[in-house]
């Protein structure tokens with residue numbers, strides 16, 4: 001029976017919500033807390049328990065990387081982008097205290113493609129502006145995807161809509177203006 005299922009990692013019974021299904025089992029809410037926020041349900045679905053253990057080790061190592069992370073440049077939004085130009089790496093965090101969040105530190109070399117596109121919000125005429133970055137060479141994270149506008153559903157051509165597009169472009173410009181980042185910009189819709 002479903003309610004007797006247990007977390008593959010800690011062995012506690014799974015709660016009704018907030019679990020993640022992995023390839024060879026399931027993980028409870030608590031066990032996924034330290035994982036990267038960029039993992040999608042599909043990413044979990046492809047992971048084995050061993051992969052997840054490896055991911056947690058990677059997350060521990062990320063904490064150490066954050067100690068030497070330098071904020072040389074930032075673009076502030078609901079998600080703030082921080083660039084460490086000296087060490088050629090960046091992070092994107094929803095929180096002001098990115099160390100507390102243990103935001104993933106990602107190398108410039110890992111960037112493959114960036115696309116900014118508009119998506120209809122549910123069945124309405126309103127839109128969301130999305131940021132999607134595909135990574136290569138990164139063993140733990142395949143892509144970084146988030147909604148640029150703080151609240152879902154922007155009225156087209158409103159001031160907020162324009163501002164959000166401009167913010168999305170600032171993210172893009174920040175990467176484009178860096179030396180040594182070679183990525184493809186994919187135009188959406």
Ligand SMILES: [Zn+2]
Nearest residue numbers: 007010028031
């Ligand atoms: Zn657990």
